[in-house]
Amino acid sequence: MIVRLLLRSACLLLAGTGFTLPVSAQETPIKPNVPIVPASLKKNDVRIAFPESIFRNVPSSLLKFTSTPFNKIVYDTTGMNSLVTHDRDWASVAEKLEKGDYEVAVFLGHEFAWAKEKYPDFEPMVCSAPLHKTQQAFFIVKYDNEAKSIADLKDSKIALPHGFVDHSLLYFQSQVRKCLGDDCKLNGVYCPETIEDALNDVINGKASMALTDSASWEYFQNNQPGRASNLKVMCSSEVFPAACIAYRKGKLNPNTVDQMTNGLIGASKNANALALLRMIKLQGFEPISKTYNDELKKIAQLYPSDHPVDVKKLK
Numbered sequence: 001m002i003v004r005l006l007l008r009s010a011c012l013l014l015a016g017t018g019f020t021l022p023v024s025a026q027e028t029p030i031k032p033n034v035p036i037v038p039a040s041l042k043k044n045d046v047r048i049a050f051p052e053s054i055f056r057n058v059p060s061s062l063l064k065f066t067s068t069p070f071n072k073i074v075y076d077t078t079g080m081n082s083l084v085t086h087d088r089d090w091a092s093v094a095e096k097l098e099k100g101d102y103e104v105a106v107f108l109g110h111e112f113a114w115a116k117e118k119y120p121d122f123e124p125m126v127c128s129a130p131l132h133k134t135q136q137a138f139f140i141v142k143y144d145n146e147a148k149s150i151a152d153l154k155d156s157k158i159a160l161p162h163g164f165v166d167h168s169l170l171y172f173q174s175q176v177r178k179c180l181g182d183d184c185k186l187n188g189v190y191c192p193e194t195i196e197d198a199l200n201d202v203i204n205g206k207a208s209m210a211l212t213d214s215a216s217w218e219y220f221q222n223n224q225p226g227r228a229s230n231l232k233v234m235c236s237s238e239v240f241p242a243a244c245i246a247y248r249k250g251k252l253n254p255n256t257v258d259q260m261t262n263g264l265i266g267a268s269k270n271a272n273a274l275a276l277l278r279m280i281k282l283q284g285f286e287p288i289s290k291t292y293n294d295e296l297k298k299i300a301q302l303y304p305s306d307h308p309v310d311v312k313k314l315k
Helices: 005-015 023-027 060-078 090-099 110-119 165-178 193-204 214-223 256-264 271-279 293-303
Strands: 034-036 046-052 084-088 103-109 124-129 137-142 209-213 231-236 244-248 280-284
Touching: 023 060, 046 060, 046 090, 060 084, 060 256, 060 271, 084 090, 090 103, 090 124, 090 244, 103 110, 110 124, 110 165, 110 244, 110 293, 124 256, 137 165, 137 193, 137 214, 165 209, 193 209, 193 214, 193 231, 209 214, 244 256, 256 280, 271 280
Parallel strands: 046 084, 046 103
Antiparallel strands: 034 084, 103 244, 124 244, 124 280, 137 209, 137 231
């Protein structure tokens, strides 16, 4: 998953500088249309857009660090320079991709499902192949908690950790609406620093439930099996489609599409690109599966575009 991937690379790039972020920096808004090097386009360069959701917890001052690995992978695998822009949200990215302001865009799986509903001529080029392939959200409770849904926990403490993944929050919001109604407010929601803190809070009785994703839950189980045995999954989401790199059919030169597609799919065989892929916790990029479009349609039906993630409502 591209979500969180480039975030981790930013942390690694900053590790050697001694620079640390205050907690408040996590809430710094991303400035739309912030171009990342190169500053000007040359022939055969491509303009690539990322929506804010890809970097939801990264302050605008660090965006250039998160884009550098992606620029490098594109160059090492295709020989093409890329001008990366961070835009406001998936809808803005999709609109400008349709207009031709961008040649290529990176979308979370569910956001691409929404974009393709509105712009059917959008085509996925490749999907991300994260080390942990299944993208799913989990509501975790203590082993002896008898709650069956979030409706049973409406008056309890609920831990939504910083560094959240969009599909997890999308599932959380949908369950709140389904079980408690559109106007429900959960006064017991709070935000621990990490997912590990949230899970430990459930074990220690500070919280009744924690929201997590499949990769983080598996990591906690593998690294703290004893403590994990005190927890259980109350309920889980559907598997979300992988993030993708997309373009508008008919607007991007077919040779460029082939060059980028083949280059990115072969990234894991390129020594320079492989090192960067490992840095951002990616196995590589994969061809679009035969079932991908069906996965998009299903997720768009379950999670309509008129109910996107709204972070302000969760705080």
